[in-house]
Amino acid sequence: MAEQTFKALLFDVFGTVVDWRSSIIAEGEAFGRAKGHEQFRDIDWAAFADGWRAKYQPAMKRVRMGETGWIKLDDLHRSNLDELLEEFSISGLSEAEIDHWNKVWHRLNPWPDTVAGLTRLKQKFVLATLSNGNVALIVNMAKHGGLPWDAVLGAEVAGHYKPQPEAYLKTAAFLGLAPGECLMVAAHNADLLAAGGCGLGTAFVSRPTEYGPEQDFDNTAENEYNYAATDFLDLANQLGC
Amino acid sequence: MAEQTFKALLFDVFGTVVDWRSSIIAEGEAFGRAKGHEQFRDIDWAAFADGWRAKYQPAMKRVRMGETGWIKLDDLHRSNLDELLEEFSISGLSEAEIDHWNKVWHRLNPWPDTVAGLTRLKQKFVLATLSNGNVALIVNMAKHGGLPWDAVLGAEVAGHYKPQPEAYLKTAAFLGLAPGECLMVAAHNADLLAAGGCGLGTAFVSRPTEYGPEQDFDNTAENEYNYAATDFLDLANQLGC
Numbered sequence: 001m002a003e004q005t006f007k008a009l010l011f012d013v014f015g016t017v018v019d020w021r022s023s024i025i026a027e028g029e030a031f032g033r034a035k036g037h038e039q040f041r042d043i044d045w046a047a048f049a050d051g052w053r054a055k056y057q058p059a060m061k062r063v064r065m066g067e068t069g070w071i072k073l074d075d076l077h078r079s080n081l082d083e084l085l086e087e088f089s090i091s092g093l094s095e096a097e098i099d100h101w102n103k104v105w106h107r108l109n110p111w112p113d114t115v116a117g118l119t120r121l122k123q124k125f126v127l128a129t130l131s132n133g134n135v136a137l138i139v140n141m142a143k144h145g146g147l148p149w150d151a152v153l154g155a156e157v158a159g160h161y162k163p164q165p166e167a168y169l170k171t172a173a174f175l176g177l178a179p180g181e182c183l184m185v186a187a188h189n190a191d192l193l194a195a196g197g198c199g200l201g202t203a204f205v206s207r208p209t210e211y212g213p214e215q216d217f218d219n220t221a222e223n224e225y226n227y228a229a230t231d232f233l234d235l236a237n238q239l240g241c
Numbered sequence: 242m243a244e245q246t247f248k249a250l251l252f253d254v255f256g257t258v259v260d261w262r263s264s265i266i267a268e269g270e271a272f273g274r275a276k277g278h279e280q281f282r283d284i285d286w287a288a289f290a291d292g293w294r295a296k297y298q299p300a301m302k303r304v305r306m307g308e309t310g311w312i313k314l315d316d317l318h319r320s321n322l323d324e325l326l327e328e329f330s331i332s333g334l335s336e337a338e339i340d341h342w343n344k345v346w347h348r349l350n351p352w353p354d355t356v357a358g359l360t361r362l363k364q365k366f367v368l369a370t371l372s373n374g375n376v377a378l379i380v381n382m383a384k385h386g387g388l389p390w391d392a393v394l395g396a397e398v399a400g401h402y403k404p405q406p407e408a409y410l411k412t413a414a415f416l417g418l419a420p421g422e423c424l425m426v427a428a429h430n431a432d433l434l435a436a437g438g439c440g441l442g443t444a445f446v447s448r449p450t451e452y453g454p455e456q457d458f459d460n461t462a463e464n465e466y467n468y469a470a471t472d473f474l475d476l477a478n479q480l481g482c
Binding site for chain 2: 074126128134135136137139140142143149150151152153156157174175176177
C-alpha cells in the first residue's frame with residue numbers, strides 16, 4: 001500500500017483501547033461481594049457483561065435507522081441495563097445504584113499496553129477518539145485510566161453512530177483534516193472496512209481476548225490495511241514513534 | 242456566594258489561556274525580517290494584530306444573526322485576513338503563505354502561568370475548552386503550547402458562537418453535567434455574564450495586557466463572580482488544587 005502521511009490517529013475505544021469485559025466482570029464480582037445477598041453473589045458476571053454488550057449494536061441500529069432521534073450511548077446502555085436486570089432477576093437496587101452501575105462504562109480499564117503506547121504515539125500524532133461512546137463517557141474514562149487524548153470526538157459530536165460514514169467524515173473535518181490524513185485504529189474489521197470506505201487509513205490492532213478466551217472472530221486482520229499490529233507498542237514501533 | 246461543587250472548568254481561550262496579541266506581533270516581526278522586502282519590514286504588527294482582532298466580533302455576529310449558515314472561525318479569520326492584507330497594502334504573498342499566516346491562531350503562546358496552572362487544576366477537575374475557536378484550531382494550539390485539555394468543546398461542536406446560550410449549555414450537556422456543575426473561566430466580563438446567565442459558575446482571571454499596555458477594559462472583575470483570580474496559579478490555590 002502506498003506510503004501516506006497521517007497527521008491524526010482516530011481510535012475506536014471499546015475493546016481497542018479498554019478491556020470492557022474484564023472491567024465489568026471485576027466490578028460485578030466486587031459488587032456481589034459487597035452486597036452479600038445471594039442474588040448478587042451467584043450472578044455469572046461474564047454472562048452479564050456479554051449480555052449487556054450483545055444489546056449494544058441492536059440499540060444503536062434503531063438510532064441509525066431513524067426510528068428515533070439521537071440517543072446518546074449512556075442512555076442506550078441504561079435501557080439495555082434495565083432489560084438485563086430483569087433477565088438476570090436482579091431486583092431491589094436503588095436508582096443511584098443502577099445509575100452507578102450504568103456508568104461502569106465510564107470506569108473501564110485500559111489494556112496493559114494502552115497508556116504507554118498512546119503516550120509514545122502522542123509525540124508525533126494528534127490522538128482523537130472516534131468511538132460510539134458519548135463525550136462524557138469517554139472523558140470520564142480518560143480521567144479514570146489516564147488516557148492522553150488530544151480530542152474527544154466521534155459519534156455524539158458527529159450526530160451519527162459508526163459505521164455510518166458521517167461518523168468518520170465529520171470527525172476528520174472537525175480536525176481540519178482530509179480523510180486520508182487520518183488513520184483509524186481499531187480491533188474490529190467492520191469498523192476498519194467502514195473507515196477505509198470513507199478514505200481513512202486503517203490500522204488493525206489485535207485484541208484476541210476482548211470477548212473472552214473463546215473469541216473466534218476479529219482475532220486477525222481480515223483485509224489489507226495500512227498497518228496490522230499486535231498492540232499499541234507495536235503500532236508505535238511501526239509508525240516510528 | 243453559596244459554596245458549589247464544580248466538576249468541570251470550562252475555559253475561554255483567546256486572551257484567557259493564550260496571549261494572542263504578543264504571539265501575532267512576534268510572528269509578524271519574524272516574518273518581516275525573513276521576507277526582507279521593506280513592505281513587510283515596516284508593518285506595525287501591533288496594529289495588524291489589533292486590526293485582525295477588531296474584525297472578530299463583527300464576523301461572528303453575522304453567523305449569530307443567521308445572515309449565513311455556520312462558518313468556522315478559521316474561515317472567518319481568513320476573510321478578515323484577506324481584508325487586512327489589503328488595508329495594510331501587503332501583496333505578493335502566495336496562497337500557502339496566506340494560509341500559513343491565517344493559522345498563526347493555531348500557534349498562539351500560553352501566558353507564563355497557563356501550563357503550570359492547568360496541570361494543577363487538571364488533578365481535581367475536568368478541563369474543557371469553551372472557545373469560539375474551531376476544534377482544529379484549539380487542538381493544534383494545545384499541541385503547540387502543551388495545554389492539557391481533557392476535552393475540546395465549545396462553539397463549533399455546539400453550533401453556536403458565544404455569547405449565545407447554546408454555546409454554554411450544550412458544552413455542559415456534552416460533559417453530562419448540569420450548568421451549575423461547570424465553572425466558566427474567562428478574562429472577559431461579558432463572557433462570564435453570559436455564562437452566569439445560563440447557570441454556570443464564574444471565575445474571572447485578570448489578563449490586563451491582553452490588548453496591550455493601554456488596555457482600559459476587562460482589567461478587573463466588574464460583577465460578582467464565584468472566583469476572581471490574578472492568574473491560573475491563584476485560581477488553583479483558591480480551588481484547593
